Amino acid sequence: xxxxxxxxxxxxxxxxxxxxxxxxxxxxxxxxxxxxxxxxxxxxxxxxxxxxxxxxxxxxxxxxxxxxxxxxxxxxxxxxxxxxxxxxxxxxxxxxxxxxxxxxxxxxxxxxxxxxxxxxxxxxxxxxxxxxxxxxxxxxxxxxxxxxxxxxxxxxxxxxxxxxxxxxxxxxxxxxxxxxx
Amino acid sequence: xxxxxxxxxxxxxxxxxxxxxxxxxxxxxxxxxxxxxxxxxxxxxxxxxxxxxxxxxxxxxxxxxxxxxxxxxxxxxxxxxxxxxxxxxxxxxxxxxxxxxxxxxxxxxxxxxxxxxxxxxxxxxxxxxxxxxxxxxxxxxxxxxxxxxxxxxxxxxxxxxxxxxxxxxxxxxxxxxxxxxxxxxx
Numbered sequence: 478x479x480x481x482x483x484x485x486x487x488x489x490x491x492x493x494x495x496x497x498x499x500x501x502x503x504x505x506x507x508x509x510x511x512x513x514x515x516x517x518x519x520x521x522x523x524x525x526x527x528x529x530x531x532x533x534x535x536x537x538x539x540x541x542x543x544x545x546x547x548x549x550x551x552x553x554x555x556x557x558x559x560x561x562x563x564x565x566x567x568x569x570x571x572x573x574x575x576x577x578x579x580x581x582x583x584x585x586x587x588x589x590x591x592x593x594x595x596x597x598x599x600x601x602x603x604x605x606x607x608x609x610x611x612x613x614x615x616x617x618x619x620x621x622x623x624x625x626x627x628x629x630x631x632x633x634x635x636x637x638x639x640x641x642x643x644x645x646x647x648x649x650x651x652x653x654x655x656x657x658x
Numbered sequence: 659x660x661x662x663x664x665x666x667x668x669x670x671x672x673x674x675x676x677x678x679x680x681x682x683x684x685x686x687x688x689x690x691x692x693x694x695x696x697x698x699x700x701x702x703x704x705x706x707x708x709x710x711x712x713x714x715x716x717x718x719x720x721x722x723x724x725x726x727x728x729x730x731x732x733x734x735x736x737x738x739x740x741x742x743x744x745x746x747x748x749x750x751x752x753x754x755x756x757x758x759x760x761x762x763x764x765x766x767x768x769x770x771x772x773x774x775x776x777x778x779x780x781x782x783x784x785x786x787x788x789x790x791x792x793x794x795x796x797x798x799x800x801x802x803x804x805x806x807x808x809x810x811x812x813x814x815x816x817x818x819x820x821x822x823x824x825x826x827x828x829x830x831x832x833x834x835x836x837x838x839x840x841x842x843x844x
Contacts, residue, residue, distance in 0.1 A: 513776060514708070514776040514778055515776065515778065515784065516776030516784070553791075554773070554774045554791070556773065556775075560700070565700075637699055637700070637701035637702075638700075638701060640701070643701070643704070
């Protein structure tokens with residue numbers, strides 16, 4: 478009797494955990510928009526993996542994690558890309574992976590949440606408030622967010638490049654991740 | 659100050675444009691060589707490129723203005739007697755200089771546009787691209803810009819050498835007709 482109750486409890490717990498686990502679809506995108514000489518330019522990370530757990534009934538237990546392959550960043554401008562991956566910017570050879578972790582998820586409205594994020598990029602970890610939308614439809618969901626980062630917080634383009642009139646400090650990052658259970 | 663070309667002198671606008679453009683072209687050659695081959699930091703290099711582009715656009719505007727002024731007043735100062743080949747040589751080099759003064763900025767602008775780089779005029783305003791991003795067009799424009807530079811360097815040297823020869827060897831009025839009037843003997 479006790480054993481079967483325990484089995485039931487474990488089963489329930491497992492189902493509850495599974496209810497909040499999401500797998501990113503292949504058409505997920507992670508983009509960034511910066512400005513060079515006052516002119517905006519767009520780039521994207523071609524490869525990143527996510528680990529997302531979010532159950533709207535229990536947002537406190539939610540976490541979002543993304544591992545980003547820094548070398549997969551591209552602006553489709555070869556000169557920009559050469560500089561971007563070089564030692565003064567992403568330094569992707571020395572720091573091939575960026576890590577984003579968000580915890581302490583609060584619900585702020587219908588399909589809207591806010592989390593305390595931490596982004597480690599170029600070896601530096603910086604706190605990033607992470608407001609996002611999370612819309613669930615049956616077995617599918619979609620996480621979208623727009624976050625503005627400051628490149629100099631991560632030491633990206635320091636030294637001579639630190640002039641923010643040449644390259645703006647603010648970089649807008651766009652997240653769009655379709656998910657399935 | 660004369661608004662019209664005379665038998666002995668180019669008009670003041672033509673003289674002014676001639677010397678402004680001469681200064682601009684020399685500055686562009688120096689800037690171009692230093693920014694491309696100089697031992698510079700990346701950001702310094704970018705700033706020199708930005709300056710080169712701004713001066714180039716100014717030259718384009720001045721060269722078009724000069725061409726209009728020249729076409730509106732077809733009279734020109736009298737030339738001293740000289741062999742036919744020199745007349746032809748002068749005419750060809752002058753046409754080449756107009757083509758290059760307009761073509762060099764245009765090929766540079768095309769190169770910049772095809773590369774997908776932004777363009778600002780002396781950090782004052784944004785200048786639009788004249789073509790979409792394209793590696794093929796970029797290569798073509800780059801080749802044109804470099805070939806134009808070689809031809810320009812040759813023609814400018816011949817042009818200046820001919821002017822100096824007229825002035826110091828033949829002692830005629832050719833160079834003087836392009837100088838400020840106060841520099842001329844009565």
